[in-house]
Amino acid sequence: MSENSQSEAPKHTYKGNCHCNRVQFTAELAKGPNQGEIVRCNCSICTKNGLYWVYGNESDVKFESGKEEMTGYKFGDKKAEHWFCPTCGTNVWCMSADPNFNPGLIALNVGTFKGIDMNSPDLRVKQYNNGKTNGRTYEFDG
Numbered sequence: 001m002s003e004n005s006q007s008e009a010p011k012h013t014y015k016g017n018c019h020c021n022r023v024q025f026t027a028e029l030a031k032g033p034n035q036g037e038i039v040r041c042n043c044s045i046c047t048k049n050g051l052y053w054v055y056g057n058e059s060d061v062k063f064e065s066g067k068e069e070m071t072g073y074k075f076g077d078k079k080a081e082h083w084f085c086p087t088c089g090t091n092v093w094c095m096s097a098d099p100n101f102n103p104g105l106i107a108l109n110v111g112t113f114k115g116i117d118m119n120s121p122d123l124r125v126k127q128y129n130n131g132k133t134n135g136r137t138y139e140f141d142g
Helices: 044-049
Strands: 012-017 024-029 037-041 053-057 061-065 071-073 080-084 091-096 105-109 124-128
Touching (some): 037 044
Parallel strands (some): 037 124
Antiparallel strands (some): 012 024
16 A cells, blocks of 8 residues: 555545435545645555545544445455445455555545646646556456
8 A cells, every 4th residue: 555644744625425324424634635646556456446545644534424334355366355335336445454554544436526637737646557467356256
């Protein structure tokens, strides 16, 4: 995942939700989409779903609705767990499922943020290339 210096910088408020609006949250991030880099991971699930992430501390994200109903999914080395809305299937966030792998850090899907233009030339996208090399691939032979 990303850096853990979120608590020192001033924070900005972002509202987000899944496609059907069942899951709603507010995030107070030092480096949101407008202040820092958006990360594009190259692991198999992020690639297949076209996901872009921003990182923050789990304590800086408050869910107004839907968190308890979300569906989790782990694959590969099972260090990270992606969380989806059970109604519309939106991948809202990803967190460590392993206490030794980036504890307390949350990755939020930038596509769920309100008011963010994903086509804006002002957004800085950083390619994260360790998803595949760290063994987070999934081969389907079916």
